[in-house]
Amino acid sequence: MKSVAELRGIGQGYGARDVIVDLDLDVRPGVLGLLGPNGAGKTTLLRTLATVVPPKRGTIHICGIPVGSQRAARRARRHIGYLPQHFGFYPGFTVYDFVRYCAWLRGVPDDAADAAAREAIDFVNLTERSRARLKSLSGGMIRRCGIASAIVGRPPLVLLDEPTVGLDPAQRLEFRSVVRRLRDEDTAVVLSTHLVEDVAAVCDDVAVMASGRMVWRGDPESLAGAARPGAEGDSPLERGYMSLLAGQGALA
Amino acid sequence: MIAVTARRADLLRYGRAHHLGQMALGFAAATAVACWAGNSDLVLPAANGNGWTEMASTAATAIPFAVFAAGSLHSAMASLEQAAGGRLLKAELVHFAGALLLAAALIGTATAATGSAGGAAEAVRNLILYAGFALVSGRLFGRSLSWIVPLAGFVVVDFWGSDGVHPYWWAWQFHVYDSAWSWVAAGACLACGLAALLLPPRPLTGTARSLWPAR
Amino acid sequence: MTARVFWTELRRSPLRWWLPVLVALDVAMLLGRDTWWIGVWPEASAAAQLPAYFFGLVLGGGAAWVAGRTHRAGLTEQLSASTRARWQVELPVLAGTLAYGLVAFVPGVVIAAVVSAREAGPGFLWPSYLALGVCLVVLSAATGHLAGKLWSSRFVPAITVAVCLFGQTMLRPIRFYVLSGHPQAEVSGPALAVRVAFVLLMAAFALALPPRDARLGWSRARGVPLRPLAAVAAFAGLVAVAVAGPLLVGRPAPARALCSDETPRVCLWPENRKYLGPVSAMVARLNSLPGGALTLPPTFYERGLRAASAPDAGADFQFLAGDLSVPSFLSSAVIARTLPDCEVPSDAEERYSHEVFSLDAYLQLRGFGDAAALGNDGGPPGVDMREIARVASLPDDRQAEWVKGRLAAVREIGGDCRDR
Structure with a gap:
């Protein structure tokens, strides 16, 4: 399957501190879960993939577009749906306004934007609240709005940074079904999360990051199989993840 | 017809996310101040032998207009707009150009009506100058803080910009309206500001983040 | 907290x-x-x-x-x-x-x-x-x-x-x-x-x-x-x-002003003590012109030391951004006592003013003692400050002659003049 995004030799950092070190990544249709402890570089990697920050080193291709300049980055962003962990919003917007504005930002053609916004809102089951103002919505609904904003216009690459933070169990189940449907439609989804259960539920592929490096990549079953005897965790996947981190010294 | 309506709705949404309502109120207040100040002179502390300097009020009344015009580029949805396509940049350029033209019309009319035509020209020139400063400030410190560089420029020029009788060559805000040099300098400042607006985002830097928290 | x-x-x-x-x-x-x-x-x-x-x-x-x-x-x-x-x-x-x-x-x-x-x-x-x-x-x-x-x-x-x-x-x-x-x-x-x-x-x-x-x-x-x-x-x-x-x-005037010992005296606000030397030197330079051409008041006061209603109090000197402003006040006080009281015909006012302005500029320059500090530009209207600077650089007796010449011209122009 052809890569939607290719990163080669990516380096990122704040001043002298490296946050991502020499990272290669291919993102293909399906759901890629990014796991890692705090400070592992997951958010920085997503921001780099979203072309929000230029990399210090390395090359990026999004849907075949080499992203080497601001102009190229803007062109590439038509193919990217990005939901930051903390996303701001104008509280006076309705759900429709919010998603429609994000469609406009992404460059969805004017004649298709209205339908795309309605479809995205429908996709996250907010059609009935599409005229409600964001300030009147619960945290979970706002998250769903965010997801709608990321998928509006059906970009081939969707980047979701900690999308399940603050969702209740029912909302998380709903979120998983949304991601599964995206997967079924051959969208490439990169999902950064702390929650191993989310990975187990929806991801085809898992990348574990620690200290700015990708220390492991494979499918969830292999991750579960990586568990060492006596490793901490309530599920095989958690034990595998904890074993990997312990092996990297990332738990210290 | 539908396309025009949709485009208008897009612009309206853009305007709401970019505080254009607040900018309009700010312009109204700044116009009131410009009318009130008219062509009067402000007496402010200065480094020269007198200990004070008498400056045309337009050296100060242009600042709020410039800061509102540049500051309104900040968006409540900045985190999502970071990943926007080229359409946003075009909209921002049109937004800023429109705001600057409106500001020029307002301050020019207010100063001409209550002062003189020459004062109005100086006001517009100072607006151009401070608008450049404000864009640079937005680039350095974040768009919410577009006021820092214009304020710094005002402080330096006010305090050190004159020998008590004549302005120094670099105190462009103090020059009379027919000083071609001051117009060139104002244009250059605006060009610097526009370049700052168009530059690609900075790579990650810890220092910039800690100087002024992005939020 | x-x-x-x-x-x-x-x-x-x-x-x-x-x-x-x-x-x-x-x-x-x-x-x-x-x-x-x-x-x-x-x-x-x-x-x-x-x-x-x-x-x-x-x-x-x-x-x-x-x-x-x-x-x-x-x-x-x-x-x-x-x-x-x-x-x-x-x-x-x-x-x-x-x-x-x-x-x-x-x-x-x-x-x-x-x-x-x-x-x-x-x-x-x-x-x-x-x-x-x-x-x-x-x-x-x-x-x-x-x-x-x-x-x-x-x-x-x-x-x-x-x-x-x-x-x-x-x-x-x-x-x-x-x-x-x-x-x-x-x-x-x-x-x-x-x-x-x-x-x-x-x-x-x-x-x-x-x-x-x-x-x-x-x-x-x-x-x-x-x-x-x-x-x-x-x-x-x-x-x-x-x-x-x-x-x-x-502020009310201080109980005791700070005064110099020389004659004419210079009296200042005590806070302005640092100016006592420079202002006394200015007065001494004016007083040192030979020939008794100038009449100086016995005391030069800084403004505010005596009641505004006192005679000549309007000419009391002030420090405006330093002592650069003082020669002008001193000159005014000296001119007020030196110039005769004349009825100047209206057709001679311009010439009369020119002579008085020249004398005023000279006195400021002599008092301050530094032509460059006062500047060659500006000065009273119609007065060539370079010429005044040249006069001020002459020997004292030649300067005294020049002053007497100005005073004689004033008397001549003024016509009906009385000494003060």
Whole structure:
């Protein structure tokens, strides 16, 4: 399957501190879960993939577009749906306004934007609240709005940074079904999360990051199989993840 | 017809996310101040032998207009707009150009009506100058803080910009309206500001983040 | 407020990065300006106070930005749920902002004191001027804090800067700064007291008023329109400041003026002691012109030492931005006693004025003793200052002849003249 995004030799950092070190990544249709402890570089990697920050080193291709300049980055962003962990919003917007504005930002053609916004809102089951103002919505609904904003216009690459933070169990189940449907439609989804259960539920592929490096990549079953005897965790996947981190010294 | 309506709705949404309502109120207040100040002179502390300097009020009344015009580029949805396509940049350029033209019309009319035509020209020139400063400030410190560089420029020029009788060559805000040099300098400042607006985002830097928290 | 909370606030305040800038600004504003204020305590005090005007602008915006963190970080609700009273939560934040503003103010005050101490007259820095500067810093910070707390708009810091700038510049009755501090004037006690009270009121509002989006909750003040009442009180405070009278008022003359021993004498305000030597030298140069061509008063007084109704008191000299202004006053006093009282025909007024102006320019130059300092440009209308400078460089007897020539010309032009 052809890569939607290719990163080669990516380096990122704040001043002298490296946050991502020499990272290669291919993102293909399906759901890629990014796991890692705090400070592992997951958010920085997503921001780099979203072309929000230029990399210090390395090359990026999004849907075949080499992203080497601001102009190229803007062109590439038509193919990217990005939901930051903390996303701001104008509280006076309705759900429709919010998603429609994000469609406009992404460059969805004017004649298709209205339908795309309605479809995205429908996709996250907010059609009935599409005229409600964001300030009147619960945290979970706002998250769903965010997801709608990321998928509006059906970009081939969707980047979701900690999308399940603050969702209740029912909302998380709903979120998983949304991601599964995206997967079924051959969208490439990169999902950064702390929650191993989310990975187990929806991801085809898992990348574990620690200290700015990708220390492991494979499918969830292999991750579960990586568990060492006596490793901490309530599920095989958690034990595998904890074993990997312990092996990297990332738990210290 | 539908396309025009949709485009208008897009612009309206853009305007709401970019505080254009607040900018309009700010312009109204700044116009009131410009009318009130008219062509009067402000007496402010200065480094020269007198200990004070008498400056045309337009050296100060242009600042709020410039800061509102540049500051309104900040968006409540900045985190999502970071990943926007080229359409946003075009909209921002049109937004800023429109705001600057409106500001020029307002301050020019207010100063001409209550002062003189020459004062109005100086006001517009100072607006151009401070608008450049404000864009640079937005680039350095974040768009919410577009006021820092214009304020710094005002402080330096006010305090050190004159020998008590004549302005120094670099105190462009103090020059009379027919000083071609001051117009060139104002244009250059605006060009610097526009370049700052168009530059690609900075790579990650810890220092910039800690100087002024992005939020 | 524990010291630890305050310390935490100091460490996290964005203003910490700007402290070096403010300190540099303070020092640059003091030392990067004309230095005539050095050595005169009231002038040095006013000079040390002056950066507060600019600090006010920066701190107004900075305080609004710092206080607005609550909105930007979405902490309003958490603070509403705090076990501590609103003012206790706000106090470390405002105190941190004030600490940065006031710490930046200190180096200028210290420098003003140190550089003035060697040649200054009696006394020390005048606390009233410094209090005025502190008032302006606190007022700006409190206004910014209040605005940043009440409104979440991103424009609030910029608006606060504009309010501080235009409020202090264009509304003269509510000014909190002075441009200079002549010994003849002092800060009015009542005006300062009202300003201090107003500043405290604003600081109290900044600490105690709840943000607009916070519930009044269980407070006993529930139902009381706190914010409108505060707005009315603040407006009343501003009115009180405006009607409290001028900020600077005249000082009574000192019991003992500082006078030179020579004749003619020179008498100054004691605070202007550093000028006694230079002004005495000016008078001595005028007095040393041979031939008795000039008539000097027995005493030259600085303005304010004797009643305005005293004879010739209008010609008493003043230090306007240093002693550069003194020769003009001395010359006027000498001319008033030297020139005959003439009835000048209207068709000769121009020639008469030219002679008098030439004499005036010469006397200023001789008194000051430095043609370059007075400048070759300017001077009285129609007078060639280069020619006057040439005369002033001649031997004294030739200068005396030139003066007598001018006086003779005046008599000739004036026609009907009487000696004074």
